[in-house]
Amino acid sequence: MTAIVEKSSARSRTRAAGPAGGKRAKSPYPHWFYLPAAIVYGVLFVIPTVTSFYFSLTRWNMFSSKFIGFENYVTFFKEPALVSGLTHTIIYAVVTSGLKVVLGLGLAVLLTSQIIGRGYLRSVVFFPVLVSTIGVGLTFTILMDPEDGLINQSLALIGIQGPGWLTDPSYALLSVALVDVWKGVGLATLIYIAGIVSIPQEYFEAARVDGASAWQNFRSIVLPLARPATFTVILLSLIGGLRSFDLIWAMTRGGPGFTSDVIASVIYKQYQAGFYGLSTAGNVVLFLLVTAIIFPLSRFLNSKEVDL
Amino acid sequence: MTSRRPHLFMSVAAILLSVVVFLVPFAFILLTAVKSRQQASLLDFSWPTRFQLVQNFVDVVQARDYMLIIAFINSTILTVASVSILVVLAAMVAFALQRRRTRWTGLINFLVLSGLIIPPAVVPTIWVLQKLGLFRTMPGLILVEVAFGLSFCILLFRAFIATIPRELDEAAIIDGAGPLRLFFRVILPLLRSVIITVVVVQSVTVFNDFVNPLYFLPGDQNATVQLTLYNFSSQYSTQYNLLFMDILLITIPPLLMFLFFNKRIVAGMTAGAIKG
Numbered sequence: 001m002t003a004i005v006e007k008s009s010a011r012s013r014t015r016a017a018g019p020a021g022g023k024r025a026k027s028p029y030p031h032w033f034y035l036p037a038a039i040v041y042g043v044l045f046v047i048p049t050v051t052s053f054y055f056s057l058t059r060w061n062m063f064s065s066k067f068i069g070f071e072n073y074v075t076f077f078k079e080p081a082l083v084s085g086l087t088h089t090i091i092y093a094v095v096t097s098g099l100k101v102v103l104g105l106g107l108a109v110l111l112t113s114q115i116i117g118r119g120y121l122r123s124v125v126f127f128p129v130l131v132s133t134i135g136v137g138l139t140f141t142i143l144m145d146p147e148d149g150l151i152n153q154s155l156a157l158i159g160i161q162g163p164g165w166l167t168d169p170s171y172a173l174l175s176v177a178l179v180d181v182w183k184g185v186g187l188a189t190l191i192y193i194a195g196i197v198s199i200p201q202e203y204f205e206a207a208r209v210d211g212a213s214a215w216q217n218f219r220s221i222v223l224p225l226a227r228p229a230t231f232t233v234i235l236l237s238l239i240g241g242l243r244s245f246d247l248i249w250a251m252t253r254g255g256p257g258f259t260s261d262v263i264a265s266v267i268y269k270q271y272q273a274g275f276y277g278l279s280t281a282g283n284v285v286l287f288l289l290v291t292a293i294i295f296p297l298s299r300f301l302n303s304k305e306v307d308l
Numbered sequence: 309m310t311s312r313r314p315h316l317f318m319s320v321a322a323i324l325l326s327v328v329v330f331l332v333p334f335a336f337i338l339l340t341a342v343k344s345r346q347q348a349s350l351l352d353f354s355w356p357t358r359f360q361l362v363q364n365f366v367d368v369v370q371a372r373d374y375m376l377i378i379a380f381i382n383s384t385i386l387t388v389a390s391v392s393i394l395v396v397l398a399a400m401v402a403f404a405l406q407r408r409r410t411r412w413t414g415l416i417n418f419l420v421l422s423g424l425i426i427p428p429a430v431v432p433t434i435w436v437l438q439k440l441g442l443f444r445t446m447p448g449l450i451l452v453e454v455a456f457g458l459s460f461c462i463l464l465f466r467a468f469i470a471t472i473p474r475e476l477d478e479a480a481i482i483d484g485a486g487p488l489r490l491f492f493r494v495i496l497p498l499l500r501s502v503i504i505t506v507v508v509v510q511s512v513t514v515f516n517d518f519v520n521p522l523y524f525l526p527g528d529q530n531a532t533v534q535l536t537l538y539n540f541s542s543q544y545s546t547q548y549n550l551l552f553m554d555i556l557l558i559t560i561p562p563l564l565m566f567l568f569f570n571k572r573i574v575a576g577m578t579a580g581a582i583k584g
Contacts, residue, residue, distance in 0.1 A: 027408060027487075028407075028477060028481050028485075028486075028490055030404070030487050031404070031412075033400040033403065034401055037462075040451055040455050040458070044433060044454075044456075047432075047436055048428065048432035048435070048436055049426060052432045060431075062435060062438060110318070115315060115319045116319035117322075121323065123566075124326050124331065126574070127330070128330065130512050130516075130563075131559055132516045132558050132562070135537060135555040135559060136333075138537065138541055138555060139333055139336065139552075142336075142548065143333060145351055148352060150332070153353075182329070190574055190578050191577075191578050194578040242427070243427040245519055250538070267430060268430075271431055276431045280429065280431045284429075286427050287426060287429070290426065291426070295425075
């Protein structure tokens with residue numbers, strides 16, 4: 001999203017450099033307008049981010065820090081419980097963002113078609129986005145209870161023995177990812193709806209004249225022309241998925257064992273245990289992971305922009 | 309879009325599916341919240357044998373010396389203060405950033421984008437707050453929410469300010485308005501609609517925020533509503549009716565926002581995403 005916003009502003013900025021921009025002495029747009037925001041942002045975001053690189057190389061207890069080189073990183077990558085957090089983070093982010101793209105696009109196509117109860121459906125799909133993540137997590141923890149939970153009770157009615165969604169180590173992470181999709185798919189749908197609505201009607205009219213089927217319409221018009229929306233959904237859900245913490249913490253606290261631990265929950269656990277240096281090393285690993293995935297990806301996706 | 313008449317079968321299927329997938333969980337919250345303790349502990353999806361709406365409400369409010377009331381007050385202070393500061397600071401930055409291109413513009417744009425993408429470094433932030441004497445204080449948490457929310461708000465404001473003609477600024481300047489007057493008297497009033505969007509979206513975000521209060525404002529007396537949920541979940545492992553009453557109460561503010569500002573929220577959350 002960010003990069004796309006960037007474009008529109010770049011265009012307006014070139015326009016902005018017009019007649020009034022030249023006056024240097026007394027600009028009506030003074031630099032100190034940045035100042036209050038810059039102080040808050042600099043002190044509470046930039047400084048912590050920059051110093052985190054140093055503190056991740058120390059043994060640290062808030063009052064004194066002792067430089068120990070890369071020991072924290074060695075611990076992080078040697079301890080199986082910690083490294084698995086890295087792979088879980090990637091799995092979680094990829095699964096959630098993949099499902100959000102597929103389901104979001106499907107729902108958006110459905111919700112822009114002629115369908116009864118469209119307004120109701122849009123509201124109901126979107127509302128979970130606004131609900132407290134912790135509330136959703138706790139509710140689904142109950143619904144996913146292996147014995148008494150509504151989901152397995154319903155499955156039992158049709159003769160299926162449901163798995164222990166959150167208690168089985170091989171399902172726990174994916175179950176949480178599913179709930180994340182349940183909660184977040186509304187936003188993806190919304191972005192796709194905006195994308196589909198902005199496709200000029202002439203394309204569909206031309207297609208109708210040519211006698212295109214609904215599938216051909218989707219395949220050759222909606223899919224390629226909604227590509228900016230796809231990029232936005234992928235980027236937003238990857239950014240959200242990689243740093244996801246509250247849902248996982250509310251539902252499994254990283255368990256059973258460490259099978260649903262992600263980097264963000266490792267950071268919290270190490271912080272609680274008093275290993276500030278190690279916790280910060282986890283933060284740096286997350287920082288590197290996010291930048292290594294998001295920046296190249298957004299550049300790549302932007303290079304494939306389409307013209308409507 | 310493709311066919312002009314409503315598709316009956318699809319509509320019925322979609323509505324049924326939406327009821328099962330999206331409405332049943334909310335119905336479950338509602339039903340469990342009014343059940344008696346014994347019935348709630350069965351965890352099943354059934355009609356309450358006895359309605360205890362008022363009783364459960366009173367119980368959950370009184371729990372732990374009215375912690376929920378304190379939490380609602382804390383959350384309200386946090387939300388109102390941080391969103392108000394955010395609106396003013398972000399609008400000022402967006403205005404200067406959109407109108408004036410200097411050699412700093414590139415750097416500022418980069419910082420704004422970084423704020424959206426980079427996960428905050430938690431423990432170093434605590435360290436900074438401690439140095440400032442703001443750790444475990446409400447002002448500290450408010451400033452943290454402001455710092456983490458700035459990027460998103462700046463982008464929304466900037467996209468909107470780009471649509472305000474510069475002639476307006478010039479007219480005001482010719483009439484003798486200084487930068488402050490220009491911004492607060494001319495520009496800010498024109499931002500009304502995007503301000504509403506920012507306020508609504510950020511209020512919901514801050515109100516629902518769990519991670520930042522967990523790290524930066526620990527302690528029962530300072531709990532925000534999301535933390536009460538988290539605390540109750542361990543305490544009330546046998547009193548699901550109260551836990552779900554808490555969930556229900558915490559869902560009401562976003563629900564009200566949604567009912568009144570649906571269009572604004574939708575506009576805010578998709579803004580900038582699509583227009584190339």
